[in-house]
Amino acid sequence: MRRFLTLLFLLIAAPLCAQEDVVLGLSQDRVRITASFDGSEILVFGAVKRESPISDVPLDVIVTLAGPTERLTLHKKDRIVGIWINSETVTIKAAPSFYAVASTGPLDAILRRTEDLRHSVTVPRAIRSVGASSVTDNPAAFTNALIRIRENAGVYQSLEGAVQLDQQTLFRTRISMPANLTEGQYNTRVFLLREGHVVSRFDTAIDVRKVGLERWLYLLSQNQPLIYGILSLSIAIAAGWLASALFRAIRQG
Secondary structure: OOOHHHHHHHHHHHHHHHOOEEEEEOOEEEEEEEEOOOEEEEEEEEEEEEEEOOOOOOOEEEEEEEEEEEEEEEEEEEEOOOEEEEEEEEEEEEOOOEEEEEOOOHHHOOOOHHHHHHHOOOOHOOOOOOOOOOOOOOOHHHHHHHHHHHHHOOEEEHHHOOEEEEOOEEEEEEEEEEOOOOOOEEEEEEEEOOEEEEEEEEEEEEEEEHHHHHHHHHHHHHHOOHHHHHHHHHHHHHHHHHHHHHHHHHOOO
């Protein structure tokens, strides 16, 4: 009897459930960092696949792109007896090295706070500072300072209104990635929302890697630091000697 009632409930609730899914495309799913790399622009586009007619309630779209997370220790310096020292410290458990969130409208208008807490959509929620160790009475100020600094550097981006949605079906947006990218997997998420609630979600990833000589030098520095140090020193000595010889030749000429 209980099984029958459960099945009956599912059949009744089925028409009320979201029948919309995301079909996503990316202009590139791999970013290769070379010596001439000065950043990249990712085009995120897609469509909403439906099994029922378009709802009268407008649809909103949010796209996020997050780089590898890192543990950070933030310090506040104060001048005490003429000496600048670290007076307060906060260690953040995980902060994305890059984070961009693009949306069809203002986030506070299209995304409910409970949904932000559940999916960690906005920039402050993407930073996991809960449970972080701190030597301060106001750890939130450190998180806000981190966000402000990285926003000024273009590493954190809030692109409200940057997602174009046509006929409640086709969407697209562009996200600029800076030159100083961290290697790793950049997680891409697309959220479909109605009245502030997430009705569907799609996840994929973009792979960011160094290639060529940059990749070889990076691996050498990580796996063979002694050889890398000797090589770097040798190149510096050779470059200094070459510059000195060239300068003497110019003076004698």
